[in-house]
Amino acid sequence: MNGNIARDDAGSALLLEVLQRAQLAVWIADSAEQGYAIREWNAGAESLYGYTRDEALGRNYVELFVNRAERAETRDSHQRIVEEGEEFGWNFAADDISKDGTIHTVLGNAFRIWDANARRYVYAEVGIDISDFEQMSRQLNRSRQLAILTAGGARQQLKIVRGIQQLNEAIASMSRPDERGLERVVKAVRSGVHDMLLSDPLCRIWLFDDAETPRLAPGYDELPGAPRVAEAEIIAKTVSSEALEMVCDHRPVIEAGDDVYHSVVASPLHIGSELRGILIMFFRAEEPLTGDDKELLAPFSSYAAVALVMAALAREQQRRRYEDTERIRHAIIQSVLHTVGNEAGLAKLAVDSLSDELRSHQELPAPVYSQLEQVRASVDRLGQIMTELIHLNVNISEQSRLNLAEAVRVVTRLIEQNHYERVVVTHDIDPGIWIEASEYLLREALNNLVQNAVQAMIEADWGGELRLTAETVERNWNGRVRTIVMLDIEDSGPGVQPGFRQRIWESGFTTRGDGHGHGLYYTRGLVGMLGGAVELVEAPSSLGGASFRLFLVGAEPGR
Incomplete structure (x- = not known):
């Protein structure tokens, strides 16, 4: 569907008046290169989304009202419509979020139109709220x-x-x-x-x-x-x-x-x-x-x-609701299982250390050593049970051989598109580095860390620099020598206050008024599910802000 969005004839003026007053959300947005900026916004859009025309114009519509779960798909659809001319009739629905936080199911019709002034195609959408059938x-x-x-x-x-x-x-x-x-x-x-x-x-x-x-x-x-x-x-x-x-x-x-x-x-x-x-x-x-x-x-x-x-x-x-619920349920179960498994591992280390310490005291009776062995055997069995349960719940945590540079680019590309005027992203990752990981879990963990860094920089100083680097080391990991990839995520934000360095990993802890405090807690669980670890580096970032380090298991040669 091609047409000029700005004509002077009376017919077009009349049509524009109809669109402004129709009980339909009608709006136009620019391409990804222009940050998905809203160009036109009618009264129906104001009524549906709660933003006035002045509040909406120039804003990135993906960030403004598209829910997080649908943003990647929205950007992909936007690109196909604008660049390839694909059209969506009244056959798609999106769960958009209005200004007051209400979720509206919007039945939409999307297509591209030609902007003669800018000499490029732009995205147009007509939507109706069908939340209340x-x-x-x-x-x-x-x-x-x-x-x-x-x-x-x-x-x-x-x-x-x-x-x-x-x-x-x-x-x-x-x-x-x-x-x-x-x-x-x-x-x-x-x-x-x-x-x-x-x-x-x-x-x-x-x-x-x-x-x-x-x-x-x-x-x-x-x-x-x-x-x-x-x-x-x-x-x-x-x-x-x-x-x-x-x-x-x-x-x-x-x-x-x-x-x-x-x-x-x-x-x-x-x-x-x-x-x-x-x-x-x-x-x-x-x-x-x-x-x-x-x-x-x-x-x-x-x-x-x-x-x-x-x-x-x-x-x-x-x-969608079922899939979202299942995904969350699955991730929570995995996180709990890994947490219990990790605690079992720590308990085993404590028992081993205590056993070594007590063996230096010859006067202790033999039953004490026997009881220690029983505790050690129980802890070992608990760890085995956790491992078996984890393997029964592997749909989204199934691991494969991933190229780290490509996996990181998938996450940071969205940051570059959404915050290209505010955040500069740099990478220094050898394209020859491969890891063993679940693509879904890795993406979720990276996205949490990267989004935290971006939000901190924007809230503190409107923006800044984000840097991701990686190197490999040989370490004894879970009882065997493995290649471990250390991925550092640094930012130029305000950093983490000394009194909060341990508390940031607690469930429910947040320093933002609108935060829920589960991001880093959830991230640690996700990385644990990958068989890795995450830490806040003690030394300040070379950029002046926070520095988080992920330890990921490298892929074995030939796999």
Whole structure:
């Protein structure tokens, strides 16, 4: 979709006025090179996100309202849209965060437009808040009923309102998403068709989503026999014609004993120009639809398409919440297991030291040594149990051979994109350094440390310098000589106060009013899950701020 964002003709001025006053969030943002800066911001965006136009213009929209879990995907989508011309119809939803911290699920339409003044493409998005499915149901219902009141008689109005009411109830139920939301919508479509047409056809909805071929939606009616005309053929005709398709040639479409269906009607389910599915209805009557019925099916089908999209979005919301919950649960379990395992290791060292000390006292009775051996054996067994439990919980902690320089660049590239005017990032990492680590856990740990450094520098002096360096050493690590990679993360910020150097690793400790105090505590657990360690270097950073050092296990040669 190409167009000039600044024209002087009256038509464009009128259109801009409509967009400013529409109950839709309409905004424009620049490219990554310009820091994703917001260029335009209408009243609908102000209402949704809580930022006035003056507050929003020039701000990085990714940092302003995109939640952290979706930022990487957002930047990737932004790049594809601006650079490659990819468009997103009303088929994606994002959990954005407004100024007051409220999470809004926004159904969006994103595309690029040409800025003639800057001579480059920019990103444009139109969004609507669908957080409250019940409220949206009422809005859509009012919109549909308004359209009905402008055309058709009272009898038609009553029939379509009767049909749409079934869909309203299904949409309202999706305020609490679950796996059966789509099935409820399909059954509501069937009930709506029955109430609207005063008939009882068999209803089946074929969906056009990410699958290569249409798929049959759950909640469909079973056919009593094989239809004379295959549903695939009906679908193909409907797709090509993009209009109501009927098979009614005075021959039974399905004949199973006394159960006979003489006709079939297929109605495309569109949202705008996008085909979301096809509703196929098998009727017993040879002439099932009147002219008025055919007119009713078009708006009803559009409304059904909206309900199907909302069901898909509700299920996507549920999937995201489940994945986030599982990821957090998994990380917490791993962190706890490693913490207990580490404590078991420390207990074993203490027992060994105590045993050596007591052996110098010959007067101690033999049972004391026997009891010490029992304690040592119990601690050893506890460590083995922790190791076994950790191995049972390895989905996100599965380790592989990673190039350290590339892994670090993945994390710092986001800092360079988001804070290119404030933070200078430098690297001195040999590209030949490889480590054994889980890519996910390493990225999470690095991101926590790097984000802490950046926030400290920005809060103290608007910005600064971030430096990452690495070197390898040979050390005895967990009972064997290994190549250990020491990765230093230094910043030019205010550093860590002496009284806080030990407390920063405690859960809940923070020096920022808006912080939760779990970042470094969580980071230490993540690095422990990698089989490594992290420490705050005693000496100040060469840049004047804090210096954290990660100890990571190097990859063995040839692996």
